[in-house]
Amino acid sequence: TELKILEGIEIARRRQHRFILGYALPEANRIIETLKPYVKKISMAGSIRRRKETIGDVDILAVAEDAERVMDLFTKMKEVERILARGSTKSSVRLHGGMQVDLRVVAEESFGSALQYFTGSKEHNIELRKIAIRKGYKLNEYGLFKGEERIAGEKEEDVYKALGMQWIPPEMRENRGEVELALQRKLPEIVEYEDVRGDLQMHTKWSDGANTIEEMVQEARKLGHKFIAITDHVGSLKIAGGMDEEKIAEQAREIEKVREKYDDIYIFHGVEANIMKDGSLDVGKEVLKNADVVLASIHSAFRMEEKEMTARLLKAMDNEYVDIIAHPTCRIIQKREPIKVDMEKVMEKARENDIVMEINAYPERLDLNDLNVKMAVEYGVKLSIGTDAHAKEHLRFYELGTAVARRGWATKKDIINTYDVDKLKRMFEK
Ligand SMILES: [Zn+2]
Structure with missing residues (x-):
């Protein structure tokens, strides 16, 4: 068309x-x-x-x-x-x-101001220059000047300080209100990269992944993770090797064996279930009940009108076993537009039902995106980071998820990957 x-x-x-x-x-x-x-x-x-x-x-x-x-x-x-x-x-x-x-x-005495200048964003820098002018200063890539005198420039932190504001993490520099908050010294303390202790979506050979459970565990340990969730596809998604009940039970026995071998990392036995066109999940209650954590997501029929699509998602979020909505907008960067959905209604439902929204950290997904994360944070909705790894090399993508979280101003408490295992277990127990 x-x-x-x-x-x-x-x-x-x-x-x-x-x-x-x-x-x-x-x-x-x-x-x-x-x-x-x-x-x-x-x-x-x-x-x-x-x-x-x-x-x-x-x-x-x-x-x-x-x-x-x-x-x-x-x-x-x-x-x-x-x-x-x-x-x-x-x-x-x-x-x-x-x-x-x-x-x-650049010259050492200008490194900080050059860093500030070339980091942008353009809109953020325009706001900073306005502040400089108000104070009677001049701000450019060579420094912050009072007349001929350079009052800051070697360190980026000093440029912000001399302007009378908090240093702003680069991920926040999009002129979305961060300048005002930094002037009031009220910037949110966004989640740090080191705060993230685990990964809540990945696939193994049991569905469409390339590695075994143990290989994923070993790689996750190398990254310093304290927990992971194995979330292979279940149900009708045959193209992605969706598992039936028998296979899931077999997988549970393998996970139990791997758990016994490694006591420094916890393995959640999760599933990724499909949200069908009518909002139902294509897998039996028993499967959902037995899983440590249930991810639900859309993998088909992406082109529905907003009203129908919103109803579809909301219905899935009313399923008592669903913990996390994975890659909620289904966009693939440069390949597929996001689904049409009323995100405010989705966030309201998430808050109401304690549903966690995923920040899918796979490079082409980054879904939710930064603006949707910001909305989730404003609604008080919790977020999870999942790499959606289909091979052990993908596990390092978790940092991209943290980057999106930071760009969406999420704090440590907003991101459940910063919690300890016991707290997560309690959250998923339902
Ligand atoms: Zn998926």
Whole structure:
């Protein structure tokens, strides 16, 4: 249809120059590790530092005694496909895979203000400059100036401090009210990356995953997780290897064996059930009752009108066994638009029924997104982070979920992955 075509064009247009955070971040980290021994200071800036879900290009800032040498190293990295510009303090390269990376070497006394300036967002920086002007200062990438005198610039924290405000985490710098709160010293204490102690969605060979339960457990332990939930597909989702009751019972016995082997991590035996068109779950009550944690999610019929889709989700949330709604909007970044749903009604229901909403941390999903997380937090709805890992390598994606949580201003108490196992058990006991 025409609408479908227009949507397709819109998605293609947006795709052109954007890269998915989850794949850009490891590349940027690798470059920073390569350059680190040769610089005094180095940091990402721009949208990647703000952990935006997609980014245009990667900005890196550094302080170095020998800028020439750093530029040499940077432009000659094996990852570089083409050098777009080579200067004494700024160079741009394109990596294999198409991503552009800009490196700037700045003076040490300007590193903080440059970091602030190049991190953005543009809208956030406009607000900061207004404050500077009100105070009779001038703010730019070289520093915060009172007349000719630089009153801050070496450290980013000092720039915010001199403007009379709290330092604002980069993930919050989108001009969504953070500047006002920082001036009042009332910024929420958003969840820290280290606060997240486990992963609440993953798949194994028992459905459509690539690894065994034990392999997932071993990898999760390497990441320092204290708990994980194995949440293989159940029911009619044959394409994803949906398990029947017999298979689930078999899986329970395997989980019990793995539990006995590892006492430093707890394994929740969960399920991911499908929400059918009418809002029912395609799996028997016994299965839901026996599972440690029940995730419910939509995997088919994405194109319903908002009214019907909202009713579908609300009905699933009225199911007494459902703990978590997984990837609630079903969007796939650059591939599939979110389902049409009245999110306020969903949040009201979640609050009413104590349903947890997932932040799916898989790079193409990031679902809920930052704005929906912010809404959940405002409604007092709890959130879970699940990587939706289908292979053990995917387990590291949990940090992307934390990034979305931070961008949505979630605090530690809002994110159930920060709880201890006993508290989670009590939550899921219903
Ligand atoms: Zn799913």
